Amino acid sequence: MELLECIHIYKDYDKKQVLKDINLKIPRGKIIGLLGKNGMGKTTLIKLINDLLTPTSGKILINGESIGINSKKIISYLPERTYLDKSMTIKETLKYFEDFYDNFDTKKAKKLIKDLDLEIDTKISKMSKGMQEKLQLILVMSRNALLYILDEPLGGVDPATRDYILDTILNNFNEDASVIISTHLISDIERILDEVIFIDKGKIILASDADKLREKENGSIDEIFRRMFKC
Amino acid sequence: MNFIFDNNRPIYIQLVEQLEIYIISGKIKSGEKLPSVRDLALKTKVNPNTMQKALAELENLKLIYTERTNGKYVTKDKKLLDKFKDKYAKEKTKKYINEMKELGFNNSEIIDYLKIKEDI
Numbered sequence: 001m002e003l004l005e006c007i008h009i010y011k012d013y014d015k016k017q018v019l020k021d022i023n024l025k026i027p028r029g030k031i032i033g034l035l036g037k038n039g040m041g042k043t044t045l046i047k048l049i050n051d052l053l054t055p056t057s058g059k060i061l062i063n064g065e066s067i068g069i070n071s072k073k074i075i076s077y078l079p080e081r082t083y084l085d086k087s088m089t090i091k092e093t094l095k096y097f098e099d100f101y102d103n104f105d106t107k108k109a110k111k112l113i114k115d116l117d118l119e120i121d122t123k124i125s126k127m128s129k130g131m132q133e134k135l136q137l138i139l140v141m142s143r144n145a146l147l148y149i150l151d152e153p154l155g156g157v158d159p160a161t162r163d164y165i166l167d168t169i170l171n172n173f174n175e176d177a178s179v180i181i182s183t184h185l186i187s188d189i190e191r192i193l194d195e196v197i198f199i200d201k202g203k204i205i206l207a208s209d210a211d212k213l214r215e216k217e218n219g220s221i222d223e224i225f226r227r228m229f230k231c
Numbered sequence: 232m233n234f235i236f237d238n239n240r241p242i243y244i245q246l247v248e249q250l251e252i253y254i255i256s257g258k259i260k261s262g263e264k265l266p267s268v269r270d271l272a273l274k275t276k277v278n279p280n281t282m283q284k285a286l287a288e289l290e291n292l293k294l295i296y297t298e299r300t301n302g303k304y305v306t307k308d309k310k311l312l313d314k315f316k317d318k319y320a321k322e323k324t325k326k327y328i329n330e331m332k333e334l335g336f337n338n339s340e341i342i343d344y345l346k347i348k349e350d351i
Contacts, residue, residue: 031278175279191238191276211284219239
């Protein structure tokens with residue numbers, strides 16, 4: 001059974017069609033890049049999978065079931081914009097996650113936070129932007145989920161933070177789970193991807209194994225993407 | 232293990248090449264047990280699936296073998312290792328000679344340069 005399946009998904013905002021006939025199958029144990037320029041439908045698709053929006057038509061199955069309470073338990077989602085309460089300390093935030101999610105591994109989160117030399121009593125508002133990004137990723141990756149969905153995890157971070165984020169994704173993903181990473185910063189992330197999905201103007205243009213695509217098109221994923229969309 | 236990758240080529244092929252060099256140069260010794268797929272992936276900062284694919288290819292080439300339930304080991308077949316060494320040596324030599332010829336050197340001049348290697 002596929003971990004995630006999107007069947008003929010359409011999404012309209014008023015009269016504007018933002019997603020057109022999205023068909024997608026995501027197996028277990030893979031890191032998948034959802035790649036596209038800004039405004040092409042990546043975040044809309046992610047919000048549909050997370051039940052934050054409802055499709056105009058079509059069906060989404062998670063682990064064979066329609067979206068609902070069960071799917072929310074097995075999806076760990078990192079939104080594009082921060083959602084943490086900055087007046088809280090790290091400790092309070094951990095407690096909040098522990099209360100909210102049955103599958104939150106506090107021990108793991110604490111260890112990762114310690115590795116960053118962060119004091120658990122620090123207020124989030126007192127942390128640098130890079131540290132806040134790292135903390136959010138730690139919280140998301142510390143859930144024992146089956147599907148991790150990371151929306152633009154590299155937006156505006158420095159190269160050292162980027163490396164940390166890639167390492168943390170690699171270190172914390174297991175063969176039963178899959179990770180979907182949405183980004184327009186392809187060259188930064190393509191090394192860790194199993195599969196790539198190109199999305200443009202609300203449609204899936206291409207879905208392929210990353211290495212096979214490099215072999216076939218004789219170039220990096222980033223270059224192939226640029227060739228295709230001339231950006 | 233410090234691997235550098237070029238995004239323009241399949242990552243698993245580059246992993247195979249770089250692991251081959253580790254093996255034939257003896258950095259990973261003949262008969263030595265390899266770390267787990269996951270540990271190797273973490274060390275080289277690649278996706279475990281990509282590492283798995285690279286190891287499968289090395290196993291096809293007989294440079295490593297799997298001992299059931301025990302893990303993967305580097306071959307003890309010295310002849311095979313020598314064969315790979317020879318293949319690499321020929322490739323490197325050919326590349327060097329071609330580059331020298333492009334610079335306008337003939338064979339005997341190239342040989343003269345090889346003889347003075349200790350001064351370089």
